[in-house]
Amino acid sequence: MRGMVAEIIAVGSEMLTPYRVDTNSLALTSELNKLGVAVAFKTILGDDLGQLTEAARIALGRADIVLFSGGLGPTEDDLTREAVAAVLGVSMQRDTSIVDGLRDRFRKRGIELRDNNMKQADVIDGAEVLPNANGTAPGQWIDTEFEGKRRILVLLPGPPKELTALYTDQVERRLRGVVPQVHIATASLRMAVVPESEVDARTAPIYQEYSDVQTTILSTQGEIQLHFLASKGTEAEAEARVAEVQGRCAAEMEPFVFSAENETPEQVVLWLLGERGQTLAVAESCTGGLLAQRITAVPGSSKSFLGGAVVYSNALKTAFADVPPAMLEEHGAVSEPVARALAEGIRARCGADLGVGITGIAGPDGGTETKPVGLVYLGIADGAETRVLRLNLGGDRERIRWFASQHALMELRKRLL
Structure with a gap:
């Protein structure tokens, strides 16, 4: 209509x-x-x-x-x-x-x-x-x-x-007085750590079935959004139509969808922490406190976020997160064992339920053949298990840091779910 x-x-x-x-x-x-x-x-x-x-x-x-x-x-x-x-x-x-x-x-x-x-x-x-x-x-x-x-x-x-x-x-x-009685309803999906091309390839066959729904795909830093709009004679009809296509696309992209209500990844993580009565602490190297900044930008974050440390130097990785000097000497600061130790160490130091450790090379300098710029290790510890994700991120320094924090939030969401 x-x-x-x-x-x-x-x-x-x-x-x-x-x-x-x-x-x-x-x-x-x-x-x-x-x-x-x-x-x-x-x-x-x-x-x-x-x-x-x-x-x-x-x-x-x-x-x-x-x-x-x-x-x-x-x-x-x-x-x-x-x-x-x-x-x-x-x-x-x-x-x-x-x-x-x-x-x-x-x-x-x-x-x-x-x-x-x-x-x-x-x-x-x-x-x-x-x-x-x-x-x-x-x-x-x-x-x-x-x-x-x-x-x-x-x-x-x-x-x-x-x-x-x-x-x-x-x-x-x-x-x-001049506009006909047409009702517009909108809906959206927000996804992260997935390429725009993959989102479109997987969802286009779905939303193209809905000729009466306008679908827009947007790419922002570390995030892909789908926006749906329908015009119908009643509000209920319009709402039902966008909800249907939204639901089908959400089911297709489920592992990557973090919100259907326009929340940010950090809002979702804090909500999940609050629902479970759990707390979080972080130890950040290459992201330089970006993850903590994103979390603390959300009002009320202090209920679940205890804090953490920016552990840029090896000395502070040891002092604040108890990373053994021998481990740093053997494996280097940018390594899976150090990311694991950062997550476990900051969790224990802060008395948190969950700990996150991030270490990597944001560039533009500092990369080697075996450890190139964009290599990031992300560790998440919950006391029972510690998982480490190896990332190879492209782009400039700002993009690498942002994507590292985005991956951390998405992995936290996955762990909490």
């Missing part, structure tokens, strides 16, 4: 620099999805009238609803109104009631109203003014026809506080 689709156009040259990020489109997408409107396109544009006009023309040709954020201010480069008017082939009129409101607002604040502020009172012919209680630039709502199709255009101010309030107060109820 196809509902309306929307396009969001974020206007502002500052968002094309490394210093500003478009967050308005995220908030608008969330709100539109609640109405059953799927956001099919997002565009970020600088303050150029020609480019804005062309982007608006393209958007009106492919989206039922087009929302603009930004470009409604008083300066010469605020050009959203002009671009929309040009695309629609209409004029703008200066609304005297808006001008009076601006004068009153500026007078109360003891600020001079300059001529350039007046352009915020320019209203596109056929538009309905959306009063902005939190700023000087009102929004505009246009319900029109473009190339024989009904189109809704919404012009919103750029400041997030103004945009959010104006959408809630003015736009949402208007959209409810």
Whole structure:
């Protein structure tokens, strides 16, 4: 069942620099999805009238609803109104009631109203003014026809506080009046320590059976995500549809799935520790405390995470985790026996139920023919058994350290389950 689709156009040259990020489109997408409107396109544009006009023309040709954020201010480069008017082939009129409101607002604040502020009172012919209680630039709502199709255009101010309030107060109820009763449901799966190509090869035959479910595969550092979206006439139908494909894909990828509820691996590990009333301690060499940092970033982690040590030098491996000097001399710091000793030693020292030991070569230097950069040994001890995993990780120093911590969390999850 196809509902309306929307396009969001974020206007502002500052968002094309490394210093500003478009967050308005995220908030608008969330709100539109609640109405059953799927956001099919997002565009970020600088303050150029020609480019804005062309982007608006393209958007009106492919989206039922087009929302603009930004470009409604008083300066010469605020050009959203002009671009929309040009695309629609209409004029703008200066609304005297808006001008009076601006004068009153500026007078109360003891600020001079300059001529350039007046352009915020320019209203596109056929538009309905959306009063902005939190700023000087009102929004505009246009319900029109473009190339024989009904189109809704919404012009919103750029400041997030103004945009959010104006959408809630003015736009949402208007959209409810034009959007058909379509419900969108979403679901996701998060997997780790598995290649994206393997995930797609194994799950594509499943999700391709569901032509009414939109499936997206995303790859992030050490993690693969599957996102599912369905539009149906009722919320129950939509929820059931995404749950079905999610469940089948989860069963296929079970060993690698750590969450179907959007938790991080560290949140899952801490939850499992809490459920079992168990505690954890870590001894980290090549990861330099990254594993502990990820765990302690979760609120409430102190209930299950006791702490540990960064044992970069051989001396500290002995001092803090009781690794025998003779073992270090015989096998080297990066070895299976040392990873095992680190896990067992830190567990005993801290009085924890589980101990993790990580040692490896993160690079870019320090590798040899027998022990190359990326070689990592990961040990997990629970008092009854100690298992050591040998990893050969690729990439730069940051990637190797992150993947080592990711493998540690996934192995902890496996052990706890």
